[in-house]
Amino acid sequence: MPAAKKKPTTANASPERRREILNIAAEVFAAHGYNATTVRRIADEAGMLAGSLYYHFDSKESMLDEILSSFLTELWDGYDAVLAARLGPRETIEALVTESFREIDRHRAAVAIYQKEARHLTAQPRFGYLADSQQKFERAWLGTLERGVADGVFRADLDIRLTYRFVRDTVWVAASWYRPGGQHSPEEIARQYLSMVLDGVAVRA
Amino acid sequence: MPAAKKKPTTANASPERRREILNIAAEVFAAHGYNATTVRRIADEAGMLAGSLYYHFDSKESMLDEILSSFLTELWDGYDAVLAARLGPRETIEALVTESFREIDRHRAAVAIYQKEARHLTAQPRFGYLADSQQKFERAWLGTLERGVADGVFRADLDIRLTYRFVRDTVWVAASWYRPGGQHSPEEIARQYLSMVLDGVAVRA
Amino acid sequence: MPAAKKKPTTANASPERRREILNIAAEVFAAHGYNATTVRRIADEAGMLAGSLYYHFDSKESMLDEILSSFLTELWDGYDAVLAARLGPRETIEALVTESFREIDRHRAAVAIYQKEARHLTAQPRFGYLADSQQKFERAWLGTLERGVADGVFRADLDIRLTYRFVRDTVWVAASWYRPGGQHSPEEIARQYLSMVLDGVAVRA
Amino acid sequence: MPAAKKKPTTANASPERRREILNIAAEVFAAHGYNATTVRRIADEAGMLAGSLYYHFDSKESMLDEILSSFLTELWDGYDAVLAARLGPRETIEALVTESFREIDRHRAAVAIYQKEARHLTAQPRFGYLADSQQKFERAWLGTLERGVADGVFRADLDIRLTYRFVRDTVWVAASWYRPGGQHSPEEIARQYLSMVLDGVAVRA
DNA sequence: GATGAATGAGGCTTCATTCAT
DNA sequence: TATGAATGAAGCCTCATTCAT
Numbered sequence: 008m009p010a011a012k013k014k015p016t017t018a019n020a021s022p023e024r025r026r027e028i029l030n031i032a033a034e035v036f037a038a039h040g041y042n043a044t045t046v047r048r049i050a051d052e053a054g055m056l057a058g059s060l061y062y063h064f065d066s067k068e069s070m071l072d073e074i075l076s077s078f079l080t081e082l083w084d085g086y087d088a089v090l091a092a093r094l095g096p097r098e099t100i101e102a103l104v105t106e107s108f109r110e111i112d113r114h115r116a117a118v119a120i121y122q123k124e125a126r127h128l129t130a131q132p133r134f135g136y137l138a139d140s141q142q143k144f145e146r147a148w149l150g151t152l153e154r155g156v157a158d159g160v161f162r163a164d165l166d167i168r169l170t171y172r173f174v175r176d177t178v179w180v181a182a183s184w185y186r187p188g189g190q191h192s193p194e195e196i197a198r199q200y201l202s203m204v205l206d207g208v209a210v211r212a
Numbered sequence: 213m214p215a216a217k218k219k220p221t222t223a224n225a226s227p228e229r230r231r232e233i234l235n236i237a238a239e240v241f242a243a244h245g246y247n248a249t250t251v252r253r254i255a256d257e258a259g260m261l262a263g264s265l266y267y268h269f270d271s272k273e274s275m276l277d278e279i280l281s282s283f284l285t286e287l288w289d290g291y292d293a294v295l296a297a298r299l300g301p302r303e304t305i306e307a308l309v310t311e312s313f314r315e316i317d318r319h320r321a322a323v324a325i326y327q328k329e330a331r332h333l334t335a336q337p338r339f340g341y342l343a344d345s346q347q348k349f350e351r352a353w354l355g356t357l358e359r360g361v362a363d364g365v366f367r368a369d370l371d372i373r374l375t376y377r378f379v380r381d382t383v384w385v386a387a388s389w390y391r392p393g394g395q396h397s398p399e400e401i402a403r404q405y406l407s408m409v410l411d412g413v414a415v416r417a
Numbered sequence: 418m419p420a421a422k423k424k425p426t427t428a429n430a431s432p433e434r435r436r437e438i439l440n441i442a443a444e445v446f447a448a449h450g451y452n453a454t455t456v457r458r459i460a461d462e463a464g465m466l467a468g469s470l471y472y473h474f475d476s477k478e479s480m481l482d483e484i485l486s487s488f489l490t491e492l493w494d495g496y497d498a499v500l501a502a503r504l505g506p507r508e509t510i511e512a513l514v515t516e517s518f519r520e521i522d523r524h525r526a527a528v529a530i531y532q533k534e535a536r537h538l539t540a541q542p543r544f545g546y547l548a549d550s551q552q553k554f555e556r557a558w559l560g561t562l563e564r565g566v567a568d569g570v571f572r573a574d575l576d577i578r579l580t581y582r583f584v585r586d587t588v589w590v591a592a593s594w595y596r597p598g599g600q601h602s603p604e605e606i607a608r609q610y611l612s613m614v615l616d617g618v619a620v621r622a
Numbered sequence: 623m624p625a626a627k628k629k630p631t632t633a634n635a636s637p638e639r640r641r642e643i644l645n646i647a648a649e650v651f652a653a654h655g656y657n658a659t660t661v662r663r664i665a666d667e668a669g670m671l672a673g674s675l676y677y678h679f680d681s682k683e684s685m686l687d688e689i690l691s692s693f694l695t696e697l698w699d700g701y702d703a704v705l706a707a708r709l710g711p712r713e714t715i716e717a718l719v720t721e722s723f724r725e726i727d728r729h730r731a732a733v734a735i736y737q738k739e740a741r742h743l744t745a746q747p748r749f750g751y752l753a754d755s756q757q758k759f760e761r762a763w764l765g766t767l768e769r770g771v772a773d774g775v776f777r778a779d780l781d782i783r784l785t786y787r788f789v790r791d792t793v794w795v796a797a798s799w800y801r802p803g804g805q806h807s808p809e810e811i812a813r814q815y816l817s818m819v820l821d822g823v824a825v826r827a
Numbered sequence: 828g829a830t831g832a833a834t835g836a837g838g839c840t841t842c843a844t845t846c847a848t
Numbered sequence: 849t850a851t852g853a854a855t856g857a858a859g860c861c862t863c864a865t866t867c868a869t
Contacts, residue, residue: 066860160415260849619820
């Protein structure tokens, strides 16, 4: 039986080990940047030799790919659930922000990598899904904000795209300083952020 | 200022050409990341060969150094002027934010580089001034916020460090999407940002 | 036969499986070249993992060795029988050519490998028998040709070594395009080749 | 002046040095095979470090490419001249064979490489021109042979494709043993080969 | 007999940098 | 001021091979 000639991608290696290594890689990518991270550094931290990584993965890039795509998959699971609930605009924003901080809590490294690398990765076909996600992301947030303006719950005197960027960045940059297990839970951080974003930091006259 | 640790050769090159090249380098660093940028790419874009850059600069790192340090110098010129004015906390915040957007307008590339690379550069002695600046920065903003809370103009129910990070990040990430010459002037952007940060995006009940 | 220089493990594997694998290996070596062939490719094609080959063989090189040496053994069985018959020079040449095409028919892959790799293998002690065979080969053919010239059945006006190379190459390169089971049997091809070599392709005046 | 952004391919390095290196590379490829040849080996023989080769060439493969394509270019210059002369079939064959030996004399290494590597290179798009050349080659030779059979100057009782392969291989394998500067000039070797191919090695009855 | 996971050597390539001209 | 040619270190990746299970 000539073995069905299926390309034996490295994908069939034990999933646990893969995950372990990916977590390590994500941590190092996040700390030092993708380009500045050597494959040997990852291997060192995983307790193996650089070449051995290639038993589990096709390339350094494919590790990055898997880190980012599996993060985005989970992110959209969460977002889609929120959007499917068809809440009011304010409640949707609240739920999205909360969900975002939860994702930052669970995928801190992936989010940090995403922040730093997404822009130039988008150019490569392999990472085309980043652009897709970004577009979907924009539609979800911008749409909700527009709905809120129409409903009179969000201010109409602001440039809506500016508001979108403000809210978006405000949430995601948090990954650059957030440390899981710190004094604030993701939900608590979300609450405070929402309070600032929605009501401002100034005391009302 | 510790005197000439490198060959003085690089000093007598015409300052204009240096600036030109630095601007080009900053643009490329910002677009592709410092590590991913080759010295050859910079040279190409400057219309010379890679080796020729070394007539003007000691090293790739020294270009980065000069880009970041000259940006920070200008930034602190602006900030120090604001702080010296001893305005009230709200007015100080407003002035700092406005000044920040002006810097983003003038040094977009440098700011973007700073965002992406500061964290790991801080570890190197050569870039120690980044940490110094960051500390000074934190004192200025955090102090102003604390003063504002004490004066009753800023909300007291928020974690003050969270607020600090919120305001700080919110402003600076703008460099990632800001394009000079767009439809909003830096001052206009500052006004809208301040409006969101201070009063929130929600319509008041 | 110098006794067991390697682990005897590889000896007790079933001879049929060995043969199967060797045939596969020979096919791949012939198609892509020895160096360009990975042990994993062979294993894939044999429906096993690369490491598993080492139950059957000591090394990639030992596969090559076995392929070539068993081919040469069979070749010399045939040639020796021909030479032992002590035919006239023309009949000897005819018999050798015919025998050669039969070997090409049965060991196409091995012959192709031999063509491509013999030259540099000869340098390695392990493949010393290649040089021996080559020498023996030359003596047999060149001797027969010389005998033919002496007997007046082959032309005397040609450089005899050139003639030797001409006849030799002419036969063996056929392995590069010959496909067993094609429209011509090895004997038929031999007949036509002999006709060309002995009588030329031009119509006689 | 932003330097016209022409991709500065490595092709602009001084042509003499390139040729020198290519000749060395061809020699090594021919002796050890393309795959078995390390880039370092080539560099060693050229008196430089491996990395330095990349100032002159894009890759190891591009050296191979340039070696083969420039050989084929010259070959076709010669062949086309012969074919353009519209000689009779026998004279055309004689001229082609003579031209071939001249090419072997001048491009021995390239021819040897071609012999060994052409088959698997043809699969790669980059080397598509090998297949083109092969086809053109076949048309030229086969066509001439067919014309000769029709004109009654070549034997009609032979399988014409077999004859084609016989003549073709017979000539080109010579590259495997030919050494320029030996006792026979290319023209002399051509004369003897033609004599054997056309009239056979047997003495006429 | 075979798998899964690794080793370790070595290969190709990139790139910051140097230096004579 | 800049070029052309090179250096040398380091990076990613491949692959034959090993070995416990």
